[in-house]
Amino acid sequence: MAQEAPVVRLVDVRKTYSMGAEGVVALDGVNFTLGQGEFVAIMGASGSGKSTLMHVIGLLTRPDCGQYFFEGLNVSTLGADELADLRSRRLGFVFQSYNLLPRTTSLENVELPMVYAGIEEQERHARALQALEIVGIPQMAEHVSNQMSGGQQQRVAIARALVNDPSLILADEPTGALDTKSSEEVMDLFTRLNHEHGMTILLVTHEPDVGRKAKRIVTFRDGKIVGDSPVEEAFRSAAVLG
């Protein structure tokens, strides 16, 4: 049953932030389904609510109302610790600013989610090395984060996201801090993870070149989904490019 359920199913999800006196509607009745093995880019201007959607799907915040099923599980019934456990075992995060621990080796950074998943040290090492191999920098296992280029750091971060073999990788502007070349390499890596390893990937970006690598584009405006189509179709319409 659980395997057949989509990875993410949002039903009429709403989220409002209070900014000073007035509330800002970040998500305004969002319905969204993400199936297993999909590679989806969420696009939209800044402030359109795409980051909030990411945080809701990433179980970092709860929607004000509406329902969220993660692998068929209604997450509103779960406590904070259960959400934390879901994050460590079923989700992987990639951030714009890498967020590696300072003065810490790549290996230890990649091991971090496994520490919280309660995996033994030996297995942690083995799996972290394996993950670094998948992202193509096994030779940098002992390198400390600030000795590496941005592209390399982001690869470490991706290794960290996939090391627990999650059902979903969430990437928030993963190329935002990278130059064009590194950016392309990182996107190729995502494509490869999706193709070869069957990883489900949801990424947020405002760069069309980055979004083009995904298979499906979801367009956001003012907290609402205004477009949801396969990538070829989406890039034919002017809405995305504009």
Place this chain on the structure above:
Amino acid sequence: MNLRTLLRIAWEAIVRNRARSLLTMLGMIIGVAAVVITISIGVGARAAVSAQITGLGSNLVIVIPGSVNLNGVRTGTGAASTLTPDDGLAIAKLPAVAAVSPLVGMHTQVVAGNNNWYTGVVGVAPTFTYIREWHMASGSFFTDADDAASAKACVLGQTVIQNLFPDGESPLGKVVLVRNVPFTVIGTLARRGQSATGQDQDDTILIPYTASMQRLTGTTFVSVIMVSASDQPSIPIVQNEIVGLLRQRHRIIGGMQDDFDVRNLQDIANAAAASATTMEFLLAGVAVVSLLVGGIGIMNIMLVSVTERTREIGLRIAVGARSSSILLQFLIEAVVLSGVGGLIGVLLGIVGSAAVALFGHWPMAAPATGMLLAFSFAALTGVFFGYYPASKAAHLDPIEALRFE
């Protein structure tokens, strides 16, 4: 999340900021070292005082002349001449009394060959060495026969020997002039060191009390009668008996004031212990304050650390840390900081105690219980002052934390 992993995370965070961690620990180090030194001063001083007091004599009861009222003018205790050698002989006949020795003292210039020295010349009975538990270094002590004959024999303390016979020759058989009376040295006393009041006990010459009274001072009164009770429990009994006996002998009736005073050393010991306790309270107060300040220092740095590592905390939450894991991580960091500080403090305290013991001339005493107490108090301080920053970290909003610049 097991404890070992948490400890490692905390240790890595501490090592990453070596200098800052050390400065943070400084308060704890000083506080704990202060506690350890305080306890060792208390224990050491107490031991030293009790050693000095038992060194004064076994089961000692001291009889001194009391205050007398001469035509309305009252003299101070010890000033009157009311005790006689016969009082001493009478006391010696009491059942629970083991030994009695009168004391007749004076300070005067003494001469031996080309050397002279100002020292205390004390007339005592042969029982004196037993009462004071004072051993001979060489020769022998005088006997009852010497007492009966007012013999011109003397026994020298080590300080006197050093000053009258500086070349190291044996003083036995030599003559020492005391107020131009020649006394033959028949023995030397073992070294005794300082008394509880800091006097050099070895700076003394002992002679038969009869010789002192008849040949030197010409008095018929003694300044002190030292009494040794047969055992510790009989000290108060002996005290009472002496009071009864002397009131009878001195014909003191009804509400009249005694012209003598009977004391035992327990009172002196208690007074010394009381002052040691006061000192300990004072030092303990200082120690507690410095531990408190150390704890506040730790809280300060932990708060800075939490702010500085906001993004790290956000990330840890994002990759699946429960808030209890974050809380424990920072709490353990605080406890490790204070614990390691406490450990260094204990080591420093031991060194400090040794130094103080050396300086204060008392046995080195750093009881393990005291160290354990100081260390646990330090760790507890870490928990107490680490809790607020740790709970602040645990309740961070991960989204805000990840955005934090």
